[in-house]
Amino acid sequence: MRKLLICGLMPILLCMLPVLAAALVLMCIPHKALKYLLDRLVDGTALMEMLILGGGTALFVLQMIMCWRALRWQGSSFDEGADRWLTNLAQAAEWFPMLGLIGTVVGILEAFAEHGSGGAIQPRVIAPAITATGAGLFMALINILPTWVVMLGRDLILSLSGMPSPAEPEPQAKDA
Numbered sequence: 001m002r003k004l005l006i007c008g009l010m011p012i013l014l015c016m017l018p019v020l021a022a023a024l025v026l027m028c029i030p031h032k033a034l035k036y037l038l039d040r041l042v043d044g045t046a047l048m049e050m051l052i053l054g055g056g057t058a059l060f061v062l063q064m065i066m067c068w069r070a071l072r073w074q075g076s077s078f079d080e081g082a083d084r085w086l087t088n089l090a091q092a093a094e095w096f097p098m099l100g101l102i103g104t105v106v107g108i109l110e111a112f113a114e115h116g117s118g119g120a121i122q123p124r125v126i127a128p129a130i131t132a133t134g135a136g137l138f139m140a141l142i143n144i145l146p147t148w149v150v151m152l153g154r155d156l157i158l159s160l161s162g163m164p165s166p167a168e169p170e171p172q173a174k175d176a
Contacts, residue, residue, distance in 0.1 A: 002161075003161065006157055006160045006161045007072075007073040007157065007161065010071070010153070010156070010157050010160070011068055011071035011072055011073075011153070011157070012068070014067075014071055014149050014153040014156070015064055015067050015068045015071065015146075015149065017145070017149050018060070018063075018064065018067070018142060018145035018146050018149055019064070021142065021145055022060075022142040022145075025138065025141065025142070026138075033134075036127065036131070037049065037131050037134070037135070040128065040131060041053075045128070046128070046131060046132075048099065048100075048102065048103030048106070048132045048135075049103065049131055049132055049135045051099065052096055052099050052100060052103070052132065052135040052136050052139055053135050053139065055096075055139070056093075056096055056135075056138075056139025056140075056142070056143060057139075059089055059092055059093065059139075059143055060139075060142055060143055060146075062085075062089055063086060063089045063090070063143060063146035063147070064146055066082040066085045066086045066089065066146070067082075067086065067146040067147075067149055067150055069081070069082040070082040070083060070086060070150045070154075071149075071150060071153050071154065071157065073157065073161075078154055083150075086146065086147050086150060087147065089143070089146075090143065090144055090146070090147040092143075093139070093140050093143030093144055094140065096135075096136040096137070096139040096140040096143065097133075097136045097137055097140045098136070099132070099136050100132045100133040100134070100135055100136020100137060101132075101133060101136065102132070103129070103131075103132025103133070103135075103136070104129045104130060104132050104133045105129075106129070106132075107126070107128050107129025107130070107131075107132060108126065108129045110128075110129070111125045111126050111128075111129060
């Protein structure tokens with residue numbers, strides 16, 4: 001029963017952590033800011049944000065599948081076939097802040113072009129530029145979590161099951 005809980009249920013619970021963390025971050029975003037982004041997504045004016053959020057969500061789902069596979073105990077070791085994929089997918093998450101910055105720069109340039117040479121630029125004109133940065137940072141944040149969960153989760157599963165971790169040598173039997 002203990003093995004079933006640790007090796008069967010624990011990977012599922014650990015895989016829920018990045019999803020819960022993403023939900024917590026979303027809950028912390030002020031309602032007005034989230035509504036503004038959602039309105040821009042619905043009316044189709046947030047193309048860079050759609051690219052970032054769509055690509056980031058697809059990457060996150062793939063990583064969560066690989067995370068679950070990597071945390072499954074195979075009797076004598078973990079399924080390490082997913083490790084290379086997880087590493088590569090986590091590296092892809094580094095692109096999201098850069099895409100967000102590209103969206104921000106383009107939005108600021110667009111605001112300057114729209115505004116012309118007169119007076120001060122109003123915050124409502126610059127606001128669309130900032131949403132791309134926020135989307136990029138959010139996607140980068142949630143897409144680094146699955147790899148972290150696998151690293152810690154494997155050690156936790158091994159510790160709770162009483163099995164030695166790969167870093168620890170197994171105790172040697174003393175000769176009589």
